[in-house]
Amino acid sequence: MSATNSITSTPPVPGRWPEWFQHDQQRAWDLFQSLPLPSRRDEPWRFANIKATDLSGFSAAAPVRDAADLVSRSSGLTGLSAKLVFGNDALLHSETADLPSGVLVMPLEKAAKEHGDLVRKSFMTSEVRLGSKKFAALHKARLRAGTFVHVPKGVAVHKPIEIWHWVEGESAAVFPHTLIVLEEGASATVIDRFVSAGNDASLAVAVNDLSLGAGSRLSYVGVQDWSGRTTAFHLNTTEVEKDGTSIALQMNLGGAYIRGESDSHLLGEGSRSVMLSVNPASGEREIDQRTFQDHFAPRATSDLLYHNALADSSKTIFAGLIKVEDAAHETDAYQKVRNLMLSDEAEANSMPGLEILADNVRCTHGATSGELNQDELFYMMARGISPKQAAQLIVRGFLGTVLERLENEELQSHLGAILDRKLEI
């Protein structure tokens, strides 16, 4: 059932973007219209709930009712170098504290005007390969606001940058965008927070693109806590040049239907991409994650660790491909997915894949699905802990091991606290 002003049929209202950008948006709209919806026979949508990809019931989000309220609720890390708050695709608040000179942390619209060349170079330049090409086109066409982070050569941004994205309104759709470009030798930490203001059924089609120059270092975290009635797409492409390191974590705490796509391109020799995800799934949530560790250059490393704790009648899908191209000798690639099944109705689907065309590679992948360890439970109960609490502790520990891979203690404890609150520990 289509909404009036459905985002899938009503053409987007052009924003205040520069002409080249508007031109791109028009082309994207045409592409969105021409591409078919996914079908059950498409490999990238195997096991998925195809019905959830019918987005005709959503319309563009109206301005939020109480901007100040949302801004005051946007309280995360302390000691930031910059913070932006968006509500329904409008910038509600921005501040910078300790940002080294030359670093750009600004709304995408402003960056497109003032630093058009820089933006053009990296804005959605990669092919969307993991199945959501149609939805990435929709995102591009309907994009109204986003963030551009650009760190020049050799500059280290020590304090984290935090960006909040709020959605409010029944059937409202938002299109968050975070573009991060680190030049040679630069470093930064960025955290994206996605939240529903209330309990509405909304839609988010979010894109984050990470571009790492030679020797640069990025820690990126995306925490999603959408309402239990929200549909969200989180699409990522990460490109890493020679000796660059990207550590990215996606934490999925909410949503009814979540489709995540993470595509890492190991382009330069010695580059490294660590891909992490923490997913406590409950209710009837479906978390569908597709990943790609694509090794183009020799001696690069990729390491994926995804942990899913499935309660109630939740469902997860993981499809991850490690591809080692012809020239990518001496690749080190790892992939591990673990599913902890907490109820009789939970369902976990894992499709870890490998395509190896090069020589001298070290590649392992593994997927396990199991239940709570009875011995561990018994041990805790023997110490007087209730079974429910014991289970909670085990689940928290299970998810926590992924956080430990972040190499940043402050982030680890911050995310740990968010997780604790969610799990009510």
Add this chain to the structure above:
Amino acid sequence: MSASSLSICDLHASIGDKPILRGLTLDIPKGEIHAIMGKNGAGKSTLAKIIAGHPDYTVTSGDVLLDGESILGLEPDVRARLGLFLAFQYPMEIPGVTIANFIRAALQARLPQGEELEATEYYAKLYAKMDALSVPRNFTSRSVNEGFSGGEKKRCEILQMAMLEPSYAVLDETDSGLDIDALKIVSAGVNALRGPNIGMLVITHYQRLLDYIVPDKVHVMSEGRIIHSGDKDLALKLEADGYDWVEKQFGESGSKAA
């Protein structure tokens, strides 16, 4: 040069376009142990690999003779069966192939067609050599070098040498990564093999190894050639005074063969 020696004659060799050996001459008769020392980058490991026939390197001129016959152009395994052994600086891991089977296959390869290695004799000898090198007997079922510490890998190299009984052995930085105890065991293993029927070339960066494996001659290598030779005292002098004085005195301007 003699009929019972490993002779390297004015050897020039490169890797790709890059020349590494620039006219190296050396003669190692059976019954003697020669040591080569030199700074990193002098080309010592390259020399070892070239003698063994590593495919990455090209000999542009000169020759390598084993008992008077040229071995250049021969496949690495043919050279090995002629009696050459290389103890690798970084021994390879071979998953799935046990030490017992590996050494057995190597010994079997040296027997004439149709002749089978006798199992009980083989194992008796293998265990005796393992005991002498303090390699635990259960290592026979472990895959070659897989998960081995540096010291274990080096001992495994010497074990192979003891079992294969070569005529000429090149030991490429056999002491690297070893603590003093491991060094003693490995050296004792090498010394146990010394004799009139084997010539050895010990390549090392540090003099310390040569306290245990005492050489008959010491050569200094620099920029792809031997620039100076002496006896074991030369090693002590290098340890005390470094390489600079040798370079100044003998380097570049020509080489003095032993």
Add this chain to the structure above:
Amino acid sequence: MSTETKPEIDIDRSVGDFRYEMDYAYDAGVGLTEATIDYISDVKGDPDWVRTFRKEGYRKFLEKPMPTNWATKDLENIVFENIRYYLAQGQQPKRSWDEVPDDIKKTFERLGIPEQERKFLAGVEAQFDSEAAYSNIKAAVGEQGVIFVGSTEGLKEYPEIFKKWFGKVIPSGDNKFSALNSAVFSGGSFIYVPPGVKVKHPLQAYFRINAQNFGQFERTLIIADEGAEVMYMEGCTAPKFETSTLHSAVVELVAMKGAKIQYITVQNWSSNVFNLVTKRGLAHEDAEIKWIDCNIGSRLTMKYPGVVMKGKGARGEVVSIALAGDGQHQDTGAKMIHAADNTTSNIVSKSISLGSGRATYRGMVHVPKHLKGCKNNTECDALLINTHSRTDTYPAISVRGQGNAVQHEASVSQISAEQIFYMQQRGLSEGAAMSLAVNGFVNDLVQQFPMEYSVELKRLIDLEMEGSVG
């Protein structure tokens, strides 16, 4: 996720320069129409229910598309119109021994294949006279009440048992190629083992070559009644000369309560063959079905032996070795469907990619809701030998509910030039070094084959390694 089209292989006609015997009295011709089906049923004297079954299969074959949405696009090179779907015994193409290529003759020698078998395998003789050895086995097992006949005889002489299970484990419509097989099947075995009977000798052990089992569209049905045990072997390590380009077999196994069936295959078809096989077993309570599969030949093999664990405590196992040499694609794997509590499945797959070969593993493990105590373990290891070879792994694991444990591990390793140099320095030739490494890699799986096969397999691997060097 990624497939590529390979140009149609230019079949080396010098290899297949044979002459047809000029007797066309019974010739279904090329191409497949309903008339072809009628012809086959006529020649074989099929009962009506079989003719109907064939036609049903033919309809389904026409309906189903090629599975190129997930499988290799090379399938598009199969030209159905050019294939002969039925060839009577006397019409098999023959060639003279002189025309057999030297390297094939050498392989026979190295593998120690007996003289008479060589002629059959090389396409010099259309039939292998195995009556003597065959009748000994038939007599021996006949005493125990075991039925061991060809599929044609089976459906005619034992319709009640046959019909009960035929087409039930693998329905015609399962996939395009099982449908094709249902339409034109000929040859294959029908085996029934009565309750409690444990067949001592592996069936086929005394004559590894059975002309019927080298048919294009063989159909095998093995039923082990309660508590029975049987081991069946098909195939042979020696290369089999084949002019037809499409082989599409169907094998159905049924293990009743407490029964055990082991099915061992060694496939070494010539390099022009598309080998597309559907194999599945149905294991009832406490029964065990084990597939041991070795794929060495063919241009393209697609085979995913499966077990449906229908009864409590049932067990399914697949042990698979695949060797993909130059220009070959081994696309193999396993399917484990858990349909009862406390069922266990185990998959071990080892593949070797040589030269420009490509080895693909596809697995499916399915544990539905409300089952408890199910376990699966999958280990999938790939070995790459040269820079241009390729390996892919595409498992799909679906687990519902708690109380089950599923584990999948895969790894890729290679034999590097450095490792070969190391082994050569110890005196092993390049070929011997590769054999040692490859045999080490597959050793524990090869041990699971019956003795004669494991010895031959080792020799065959040695040969393949030597052949890939230089």
